[in-house]
Amino acid sequence: MKTDTLFKRAFNDALLLTSRLRDGDPIPSETTLAAELGVSRTTVRKILQTLTEQGVVAGAGRSRFARASAGEVQPFPEAETVPTSVQVEKQFMEWMLRGDAKAGALINELDLARQFKVATTVIREFLNSFQRFGLIERRPSGGWVLQGFTHSFALELFEIREMFELRSAREFSSLPGTSPLWHELRRLRQEHIELLSEIETRFQDFSDLDSRFHRLVNTAVPNRFIDGFFDIITLIFHYHYQWNKKDERERNEVAIREHLAYIDALLSRSRSAVATACRRHLASARQTLIRSTSDTGSVA
Amino acid sequence: MKTDTLFKRAFNDALLLTSRLRDGDPIPSETTLAAELGVSRTTVRKILQTLTEQGVVAGAGRSRFARASAGEVQPFPEAETVPTSVQVEKQFMEWMLRGDAKAGALINELDLARQFKVATTVIREFLNSFQRFGLIERRPSGGWVLQGFTHSFALELFEIREMFELRSAREFSSLPGTSPLWHELRRLRQEHIELLSEIETRFQDFSDLDSRFHRLVNTAVPNRFIDGFFDIITLIFHYHYQWNKKDERERNEVAIREHLAYIDALLSRSRSAVATACRRHLASARQTLIRSTSDTGSVA
DNA sequence: CTCGTGTTTCTTATGTACAAAAAACTTCTA
DNA sequence: TAGAAGTTTTTTGTACATAAGAAACACGAG
Incomplete structure (x- = not known):
């Protein structure tokens, strides 16, 4: 039987939405809700029905309204809202790493x-x-x-990564000044500076910023194969960040400074400066990753 | 139910083997046959059983021998020996192209x-x-x-291909003189020359040679991601060669000459010569491919 | 006529069953 | 006692059934 994690996630989201309504407020139309929750109307109707059974929503058909008076409604447990595919991937990576x-x-x-x-x-x-x-x-x-997350895996990964990133950085720095990506880049630069100033407490936010930055660079001239490869990088780093907590703050601080140098090089539009900054950053990222591989496939 | 295309293919192969035996010749051991046919002993036993039923093989256990006197045994039809996955791929490519x-x-x-x-x-x-x-x-x-086999697909494909091939060619030309790959390369060079001399009749053999040559170049310093990408190239060209017969002989002749120039550049170990010859060949390969794409996804 | 809900149909995700093939284990014989 | 055949156990590939969710259709109220 197909799992209903989608319904459960959407139901929890809907609970949040209704909790913001006051008693007697009208419920948006099914179509609106469907768009807001990112699911089909079929699922919305199931949610509405459940919500009505629980007393959070009253009425029927075109006249439904919120019932704040209802007691606390329990959302579904977080674990049941995760798609099977994601759960399996997570378990597999854990098993392997x-x-x-x-x-x-x-x-x-x-x-x-x-x-x-x-x-x-x-x-x-x-x-x-x-x-x-x-x-x-x-x-x-x-x-x-x-095959496992081995030394050679990391080396081969980075060989390609460097090729692709240098290519994209080159393309990026050749973008016309009118491109909206420059603005995006400046905004990301600002985010880096902010994160750096609060690095002691927010160092874990770097993972996301890292991914967004590299993705932006690759947006200059899109290529589906590079995009696909990027998914691999993202996967590896996602789990790497989760499992290798050693010197995390220091590593991330270094990486942020490298990013800033890289961003400034891009903004300067100097090809050689871009290549240098890009290579430097990738070299240190590679070092970090390689340290956590081993040829038995386990995290050292 | 699992298909038995494997059995049927192996059975046909076994028929060929036994047809070379004379009446009364002993049949090799099950283990030997398994190795020769590339299947497990389980399958070999099933084949042996069938062969015995058909009268091609007589005896049992350790004393089995060929029976040439038996009438013609019909092999399974070619179509039934093709693995489902291959059939589906073929049909899908056809459907798409x-x-x-x-x-x-x-x-x-x-x-x-x-x-x-x-x-x-x-x-x-x-x-x-x-x-x-x-x-x-x-x-x-x-x-x-x-997504379809579109213009942009071909362009993006070749952008990556050029990056990878230049990298591999560079690595290849830096191989030590003692590497056995140089010998392989010289052998391939010879094959090219032979094919060129018989181009009028054997031009269709180029597809295979092409694939082997590029694969060899990529062997210099293996990288699993490049290998994976190569599978894409191989798939595309495989079907491209099958469906685009226009000017096939001319195209292949040009390509062989380009390969020879490329091979000679590699043998000369001059970096710039390698890069030039490689780029030239890829540029013409790209042209060929792009001409057969269209943005409606069909072969022009 | 337009937007909204009620209803129906289609499509995909997941569980279960079973045969083909591989692998492991056992027994026999030269 | 090593290698070969016989036997049993695992594992994988394919079919089919069913519920979740999406999409299409139908109808009514304003």
């Missing part, structure tokens, strides 16, 4: 399915779409081999 | 399943693994959008 599996090991679908408490179909679909990240490989005879 | 579907169109799994005469599971699995080629894209809400 925690060192439960060594590079070269065979992946057993049924095993994983049991371990992750999902049907084999889900694992199979996951492995298929996860293949593109280069961490696993299909065997000709069927089945999968774990 | 023939222009049955326009770029931006939604892909309907059930529809395709009916059209290709397979279960929806197969289509779903195919789409999932096919995503990496960049010709289709998953919608956030589920379902797939056809």
Whole structure:
């Protein structure tokens, strides 16, 4: 049976919306709600029905209104609002990075399915779409081999990353002055400065900023293959940030300063300055990543 | 139910093997056969059993021997020996390139399943693994959008291809003189010359040679992401060669000459010469490909 | 006529079943 | 006792069923 994580997430979102209404306020139309919650009307109607059963919403058809008098309505637990695909990915990355599996090991679908408490179909679909990240490989005879988050994986990743990023940075610095991306860049620069000034407390916000910055650089002249590769970078860094907490504040502070130098180089539109700043930043990012790989596939 | 295309292909291969034996010759051991046919012993036993039923093989257990006296045994039809995944890929590429579907169109799994005469599971699995080629894209809400073999697809493809190939060519020309790859390269050079001399009749053999040559260049310093990208190139060219027969002989002749110049540049180990020859070849390959794209997704 | 809800139809996601093929284990024989 | 065949156990590929969610259609009120 298809999971209803979508409904549950949307329901929780809807609860937040209604909590802002006062008693007797009219409920927006189904179409409006659908747009606001980012789901279809079918799901909205299910939410409305549930909300009515719980007494948060009264009325029917075209005349529905909020009922603030109703007691506390429990939202669905956070865990039940996460799409299966995301849960599986998370569990898989954890399984791999925690060192439960060594590079070269065979992946057993049924095993994983049991371990992750999902049907084999889900694992199979996951492995298929996860293949593109280069961490696993299909065997000709069927089945999968774990490649793992190894030293060579990180090296190969960064070789491509440098190629792509240098290309995009070059394109970016050649953008006409009228391009709206310059404004975006200045705004990001400002965000970097702000983050730097509050680095002691907000250093964990860097992960997101990092991703947005590099994504912006790649927007100059889009290329679907570069975009696709970027997804790999994003995935790796996402989990890397979660698991490697060592010297996190220091690392992020260094990276922010490198970003600023890189941004200034872009703004100066000097090709050589851009290349230098870009290379410097990537070299240090690579160092960081490589330190947390190992050839047994586990986080050192 | 799982298909038995593997069995059928192996059975046909086994028929060929036994046809070379004379009456009364002993049949190799199951393990040997398994290795020769590239399948498991389980499949070999099934083949042996069938072969015995048909009278081509007599005896049992450790004493089996060929029976040339048996009448003609019909091999399974070619079509039944092709793995489902390959069939689906072929049909899908045809569907897309023939222009049955326009770029931006939604892909309907059930529809395709009916059209290709397979279960929806197969289509779903195919789409999932096919995503990496960049010709289709998953919608956030589920379902797939056809991106199609468009002009911009070809341009983006070649932008990356040039980056990768230049990088690999550079690495190749820096290989130590002792590397066995130089010998491989010289052998390929010879093959090119031979093909050129018989171009009138053998021009269709170029497709394979092309792929082998570029793959060799990329072998210098392997990178899994470049290898993965190469699969895309291979897929595109495979189908391109099949469908675009216009000026095929001329195009291939030009390409062979370009390859030879490129190979000679590599052998000369001059960086600038390599870059020039490589760029020239890629530029003409791009031209060829772009001419057969169109923004409606069909072959012009 | 337009926007909104009620209703129906289509499509996709996920669980389950079962045969093909691989792999592991056991037994036999030269 | 090593290698070969026999047997059993695992694992994967494919089909099919069903519920969630999206989309299309229908109808009514203002």
